Amino acid sequence: MKARIKDGNIDGRQALALLMVATSAKVFLLFPRVMVNAAATAGWLLVLISALLAGTLVLVLAKLLAAMGGDYSLEEVAEARLGPGGGLVAGVTLSLLFLADVALTARQFSEALITAVLPETPISVVTAVLFLVALYGAYLGIEALSRVAWLLVPWIGMGVVLGGVLVFPYTRPEQIFPLLGNGLDVLVTRGITGTGFFMELLLILVIRPFLRQPGQTTVVALSATALAGMAMAGVVAQYIMVFPVPTADTVTFPLLQMIRLVFLGRFTQRVEAAYIFVWVITGMLKMGIVLYASALLLARGLGLPVFRPLLFALTLLAFAVSFVPDSMVQAFEWDAFTLRERGWVVGYILPLVLLGMALLARGIGRKGGRVR
Amino acid sequence: MEELAWVLVLGLDQRPRQRVEVTALIAIPRRLQQDDGSGEKPFFVASAVGDTIFDAMNLLNCYVSRRINLTHAKAVVMGMDTAEQGIQVYLDGLSRDREARRIMSVLISHGPAGEFIRAIAPRIEANPGKYMEELIANRQFTGFYEPSLVHDILVAIASPAEEPVAIRAALSEGPGRPGQETAADVGAGEVPRRGGDPVELIGGVVFSGDRAVGTLTGDEMRAVAMVRGTFRRASVTVPQPGEEEGWLALALSQRSPPRISVDLGSDPPRLRTRISLEADILMADDGFNYSGQETIVRLQQQAARVLKERIEAVVRRAQEEFQADIFGFGRHVQPHFLTWPQWQDYRWLQRFPEAVIEVEVNLEIRRIGLLFREHRPRGAETR
Numbered sequence: 165m166k167a168r169i170k171d172g173n174i175d176g177r178q179a180l181a182l183l184m185v186a187t188s189a190k191v192f193l194l195f196p197r198v199m200v201n202a203a204a205t206a207g208w209l210l211v212l213i214s215a216l217l218a219g220t221l222v223l224v225l226a227k228l229l230a231a232m233g234g235d236y237s238l239e240e241v242a243e244a245r246l247g248p249g250g251g252l253v254a255g256v257t258l259s260l261l262f263l264a265d266v267a268l269t270a271r272q273f274s275e276a277l278i279t280a281v282l283p284e285t286p287i288s289v290v291t292a293v294l295f296l297v298a299l300y301g302a303y304l305g306i307e308a309l310s311r312v313a314w315l316l317v318p319w320i321g322m323g324v325v326l327g328g329v330l331v332f333p334y335t336r337p338e339q340i341f342p343l344l345g346n347g348l349d350v351l352v353t354r355g356i357t358g359t360g361f362f363m364e365l366l367l368i369l370v371i372r373p374f375l376r377q378p379g380q381t382t383v384v385a386l387s388a389t390a391l392a393g394m395a396m397a398g399v400v401a402q403y404i405m406v407f408p409v410p411t412a413d414t415v416t417f418p419l420l421q422m423i424r425l426v427f428l429g430r431f432t433q434r435v436e437a438a439y440i441f442v443w444v445i446t447g448m449l450k451m452g453i454v455l456y457a458s459a460l461l462l463a464r465g466l467g468l469p470v471f472r473p474l475l476f477a478l479t480l481l482a483f484a485v486s487f488v489p490d491s492m493v494q495a496f497e498w499d500a501f502t503l504r505e506r507g508w509v510v511g512y513i514l515p516l517v518l519l520g521m522a523l524l525a526r527g528i529g530r531k532g533g534r535v536r
Numbered sequence: 537m538e539e540l541a542w543v544l545v546l547g548l549d550q551r552p553r554q555r556v557e558v559t560a561l562i563a564i565p566r567r568l569q570q571d572d573g574s575g576e577k578p579f580f581v582a583s584a585v586g587d588t589i590f591d592a593m594n595l596l597n598c599y600v601s602r603r604i605n606l607t608h609a610k611a612v613v614m615g616m617d618t619a620e621q622g623i624q625v626y627l628d629g630l631s632r633d634r635e636a637r638r639i640m641s642v643l644i645s646h647g648p649a650g651e652f653i654r655a656i657a658p659r660i661e662a663n664p665g666k667y668m669e670e671l672i673a674n675r676q677f678t679g680f681y682e683p684s685l686v687h688d689i690l691v692a693i694a695s696p697a698e699e700p701v702a703i704r705a706a707l708s709e710g711p712g713r714p715g716q717e718t719a720a721d722v723g724a725g726e727v728p729r730r731g732g733d734p735v736e737l738i739g740g741v742v743f744s745g746d747r748a749v750g751t752l753t754g755d756e757m758r759a760v761a762m763v764r765g766t767f768r769r770a771s772v773t774v775p776q777p778g779e780e781e782g783w784l785a786l787a788l789s790q791r792s793p794p795r796i797s798v799d800l801g802s803d804p805p806r807l808r809t810r811i812s813l814e815a816d817i818l819m820a821d822d823g824f825n826y827s828g829q830e831t832i833v834r835l836q837q838q839a840a841r842v843l844k845e846r847i848e849a850v851v852r853r854a855q856e857e858f859q860a861d862i863f864g865f866g867r868h869v870q871p872h873f874l875t876w877p878q879w880q881d882y883r884w885l886q887r888f889p890e891a892v893i894e895v896e897v898n899l900e901i902r903r904i905g906l907l908f909r910e911h912r913p914r915g916a917e918t919r
Contacts, residue, residue, distance in 0.1 A: 341871035
């Protein structure tokens with residue numbers, strides 16, 4: 165095996181915060197609407213089912229990785245067991261997947277900002293600012309990203325909970341019924357494809373070497389799945405109680421529209437200004453994390469000793485890709501219906517196949533059943 | 537800030553060829569901050585006809601120097617003629633816009649919205665936005681209309697569980713209403729009065745989908761609110777018990793949300809509504825001696841019976857005349873289904889007119905105010 169890429173160490177809590185931000189930042193975009201569109205009043209249940217399935221898949225992958233021993237990442241194991249080709253396939257494919265995530269996230273956050281507060285600012289300027297901050301974060305590395313995430317997660321969580329409290333006057337619990345929404349069959353089928361919305365959990369397999377205790381991989385993955393899943397389901401449930409079906413399907417940015425309803429007297433209104441600040445920071449942090457992972461994966465896949473030089477090229481590429489969709493609607497469709505609902509096949513199945521093959525490929529780069 | 541013209545009240549009237557007349561009540565910030573002694577109003581009204589709301593707003597800027605902005609708009613007023621043609625297209629347009637908010641109140645005026653807005657002349661408040669905000673908020677202690685935000689109306693328009701009801705507005709004409717039972721049994725424009733601001737809000741406009749199909753009076757809207765569970769507190773008058781004419785005034789409040797039980801096993805469906813109210817006695821025309829619990833019970837039975845009849849009458853109107861579930865009974869039926877397609881296929885709004893709806897009113901008089909018994913003129917007999 166070639167020289168490993170080194171980049172600081174983080175503990176389990178910081179990794180957990182990192183995964184939570186990367187996974188759940190999408191609730192600020194169109195995610196709640198997509199869930200309602202798929203499962204009607206059971207949108208929140210769909211989130212939980214998808215989270216459960218995604219968590220199970222990530223758990224299996226983490227266990228397989230742990231079975232290889234050491235503190236190796238997915239691509240490192242693939243390379244060690246299946247040769248450079250294995251590492252290349254794992255690294256490049258997942259890197260491109262995450263790059264597409266960064267590009268589409270950037271485009272959607274930019275569109276949200278322009279729609280909500282900056283209608284006259286050119287989209288190129290807004291997107292460029294998002295990418296510059298994300299690039300800076302990714303360049304600083306895993307420790308900076310994870311510590312910022314650890315610092316921000318409680319505030320983001322409190323902000324979302326406070327938002328729920330502020331829109332309480334509009335909340336009607338009976339709107340969560342009928343409980344099964346569009347039906348059990350829809351919940352199962354869309355629950356499987358919905359695992360794509362939790363693909364960011366795969367980051368744990370990529371950053372595993374940087375964990376102080378690689379043995380925590382499984383615990384971190386499970387905790388992140390549970391916490392992100394419950395938080396996202398909570399937001400969707402609240403959304404349905406405020407914007408009942410079928411109105412819930414008409415709103416572009418659900419959380420923004422919910423917060424715009426806040427009116428608790430003349431002095432407690434228009435609070436979205438504060439929320440947009442939190443959302444943008446969360447969006448930029450998520451972009452930084454995923455951009456970092458994309459560069460790391462590509463560097464490992466190509467067998468490079470460093471990943472930082474790739475960050476500039478990947479940022480430029482993602483910036484360009486973010487303008488490929490003709491409109492906000494197309495960016496949303498590509499994210500929800502292509503990257504997520506189809507990308508899960510690549511995101512989960514490819515690592516499963518690679519790790520399965522790696523387990524079977526005895527004698528290649530192993531000693532005593534462990535990767536060296 | 538200094539480049540914008542803040543619209544505080546927006547009026548929409550449909551014009552021929554699918555055009556719309558937009559009337560904007562625009563604040564003059566300089567006069568709002570400080571009375572310049574000129575005696576002129578701190579706002580002006582401007583209107584323009586356009587192909588769409590936004591087209592008309594652009595045309596307004598042909599003669600309003602600052603850019604028209606809806607960020608501070610408190611209410612959108614639409615004429616009854618416009619409401620009868622459908623309001624969804626206008627509310628959709630406004631809710632898509634980042635400036636306008638879904639928390640604007642929707643008012644349906646008896647005449648053209650433009651005329652209503654031009655007549656706005658607040659006396660106590662200098663700021664017409666605050667005036668409109670406070671006038672609308674008065675429902676908290678009058679109960680004469682329900683909250684009717686753009687959000688509420690849009691949700692109800694699309695909902696398979698309820699129909700919208702908006703605030704009824706008009707310019708004062710003051711004739712009263714033929715056949716009215718109580719003083720509050722009138723709609724906007726019918727309140728017998730003299731003086732004050734020319735505009736008035738009382739009653740509701742009932743919609744079926746996005747089209748207005750009828751109107752309700754202030755008293756009827758209180759009954760609607762009691763069923764919806766949104767009634768807060770108001771002074772309500774009922775005829776006093778006994779044979780002599782007279783009124784019993786109660787400060788009424790809703791003790792708890794109404795309990796609505798649903799039986800879908802029968803055809804038509806049966807709903808039982810239990811409404812719990814609390815009251816304080818404000819006044820009784822013939823000076824009952826409230827001190828005895830027996831009298832209190834008599835009064836509360838009388839009030840409960842009258843309110844039950846009022847609610848049943850409004851339910852009947854909603855079922856027979858409007859065929860519109862303005863009470864949101866459907867929201868209580870909805871949880872009885874397991875899936876959304878099953879609930880949609882049930883077509884509640886089409887079944888509502890046939891549904892058997894039983895009303896039970898439980899009213900408890902708790903307090904009698906600061907007067908333990910009435911003052912009796914010398915020589916008067918105790919009743």
